[in-house]
Amino acid sequence: MNPKISIIVPCYNQAVYLDDCLQTVLDQTYQNWECIIVNDGSPDNTEEIAKNWVQKDSRFQYLYKENGGLSSARNAGIEIASGIWILPLDADDKINKRYLELAEKEFDKGYTIIYCEAEKFGSEDGKWNLPTYSREMLAVKNMIFCTAFFTKEDWKKVGGYDTRLIYGWEDWDFWIAILKEGGEVLKLEDIGFYYRIKEVSMIKEMSANGDHKKLITHNIIYRKHIEFFTKELGSFESLYDRNTKLISENNHLKSVLNSKRYLLANKVFKFFKL
Incomplete structure (x- = not known):
């Protein structure tokens, strides 16, 4: 209690x-x-x-x-x-x-x-x-x-x-x-x-300093949880078909979902799921 x-x-x-x-x-x-x-x-x-x-x-x-x-x-x-x-x-x-x-x-x-x-x-x-x-x-x-x-x-x-x-x-x-x-x-x-x-915050500073910090941060997160992203989002094409709003403002996510690493992980995940 x-x-x-x-x-x-x-x-x-x-x-x-x-x-x-x-x-x-x-x-x-x-x-x-x-x-x-x-x-x-x-x-x-x-x-x-x-x-x-x-x-x-x-x-x-x-x-x-x-x-x-x-x-x-x-x-x-x-x-x-x-x-x-x-x-x-x-x-x-x-x-x-x-x-x-x-x-x-x-x-x-x-x-x-x-x-x-x-x-x-x-x-x-x-x-x-x-x-x-x-x-x-x-x-x-x-x-x-x-x-x-x-x-x-x-x-x-x-x-x-x-x-x-x-x-x-x-x-x-x-x-x-x-x-x-x-x-x-x-x-x-x-x-x-x-x-x-x-006026100044961690996120605003990251945005103001261009894509370098965003790229480093996104890469760490996507690589750690590649199975999660693959399971929830599938391929870029299927995600786009379901809801374009989900990715319309996330250009880095687009590049990750189209990357060779992601496509390979997607194929491996689907293989073992079967």
């Missing part, structure tokens, strides 16, 4: 937002939580702010590590987490005070991932309209933000977040990893997550 939830808050050069973020953790109506603040070698005053919260409430913990990137920081926090369920929360974002309460009611129903409706704030505001989850859509793009619930057991099974993904999309890779062998996803109808839109 009342399982513990471990909230993991990595922080690198986000100290200016950290108080606002952690206040939304403290305000939770569900009480059985711990919050692990991971200082990823940040040069700002993250440590000072984090230690203030540790003194304020014993459910906050502070962990310092050498800078290794977002995936590394999340993994370090989850490694020492004592909760059954994990909720990553970036230091510049916020959660609704009932997010933990509403999710906990669904924990015993067999879901692999539980997330919610979301709103944007900052340089943009309004509801964050994301595509409806399906395995096929997940093979094309990510529609589940990082602040979603999953179990520590599933994190262990897939080896955690991939630390090679230093430019972004580590969430997409992680969701594929824990869902590709099966699993159910629940999206709560309530707005539980608030996503800060900034």
Whole structure:
């Protein structure tokens, strides 16, 4: 009853937002939580702010590590987490005070991932309209933000977040990893997550720096999960025939689906499936 939830808050050069973020953790109506603040070698005053919260409430913990990137920081926090369920929360974002309460009611129903409706704030505001989850859509793009619930057991099974993904999309890779062998996803109808839109962000920097970082990131993800993409998407031609919208804005996916490597994997998969 009342399982513990471990909230993991990595922080690198986000100290200016950290108080606002952690206040939304403290305000939770569900009480059985711990919050692990991971200082990823940040040069700002993250440590000072984090230690203030540790003194304020014993459910906050502070962990310092050498800078290794977002995936590394999340993994370090989850490694020492004592909760059954994990909720990553970036230091510049916020959660609704009932997010933990509403999710906990669904924990015993067999879901692999539980997330919610979301709103944007900052340089943009309004509801964050994301595509409806399906395995096929997940093979094309990510529609589940990082602040979603999953179990520590599933994190262990897939080896955690991939630390090679230093430019972004580590969430997409992680969701594929824990869902590709099966699993159910629940999206709560309530707005539980608030996503800060900034003028500069990891994803915007990747887009601004051309295709090089995107290519590196996509190649890691597609090579790791080639069987998943083959199973869900089939060939480029069959995907195009079913729904052109799925690939209309993903030129790199087009090139991957038409590549010799993908076509060979597709043939091998179909052979063994028969």
